[in-house]
Amino acid sequence: NILLIALALVSGGMLLWQSLRSGKSSGSIGPAEATAAVNQRHAIFVDVRSPAEFAAGHIAQSRNVPVAELAQKAGSLPKNKPLILVGATGRDAAKALAQFKAQGxxxxxxxAGGIAGWVQAGMPIKKG
Known part of the structure; x- marks a missing residue:
């Protein structure tokens, strides 16, 4: 058990060091970093795909805010928590990033890689 705790602490420290070293407040993160952000910082996955794409498969506990409805639905999200935008391949989420920044x-x-990258990394998805 002590070995697992030490491994978790070293892994978390490396992620924190990389974040501080890069100095980025935006950009993209991989599935492992996203999972760590959710677990440690209570980040929220925001799926910007259409409702039909969302129903076909999405990250558990993610919220669907399609790009077309961003102006109306963004107000329902907390501004004091980190958001991780999820698109089909990452490109549509990158476009939505500026809109979220503009809304405060x-x-x-x-x-990184969107839902396709998430699945490719072997992470689970929820359907329905």
Missing amino acids: FAEVTCL
């Missing part, structure tokens, strides 16, 4: 969301990043 300070900590917004994109999931």
